[in-house]
Amino acid sequence: MSLHDITTRISNAEQDAGRAPGSVTLIAVSKVQPNARVQAVLEQGHRCFGENRVQEAEGKWPDFKQHFNGINLHLIGPLQSNKARAAMALFDAIHTVDRPKLATTLARLAQELGRCPDMFIQVNTGEEDQKAGVMPAQADAFIKECQGLDLPVRGLMCIPPVDEEAALHFALLAKIAARNGLDGLSMGMSSDFEKAIALGATHVRVGSAIFGERVAS
């Protein structure tokens, strides 16, 4: 696979779903990948990337930002409140807003900094104990709470359980978004992004299918 293969598959999936061309943003997930692979994708002109960890991202992206214009960086991994300030400085979007304390911290920082990344609220659609995200039954209230804090809530994000049919989770996320008037849907990874696009994904997070398998860290 390559960047070109993935962008072609995204275009085809948009078309199959009757979606407008370019309506899906590809977030190239570069976590744990060697810098040379990331640079190769930057040199092919791609600018939108996803990282899991604030600290890892701080180690590589300031340099890349000096050499490539227009980089758009998305945090897709869990965020601790004590890393919120660093995350606000580095990222253009945060996909993992999942609890009131974090939302309050982000809102306070947004006031202080006078700017705020796009926010996605993570929903634990599979209600898994070990997974982050607000429970589906609490999602409506938490979305309103975030909006009440003036956070720019762009949409919702989910990571389906590995052993379940992802489409059910994508459909649930889309339903929660629709009833809350949100149109951003961050869902779909290497193995299922076409399915996610068919169900309304606006942001797909694709790592290994672009960069190759992640080197064990």
Ligand SMILES: *Cc1c(COP(=O)(O)O)cnc(C)c1O
């Ligand atoms: C690693 C990761 C991805 C990308 O996974 P691939 O299977 O390599 O495409 C997407 N979303 C999140 C939240 C991730 O942590």
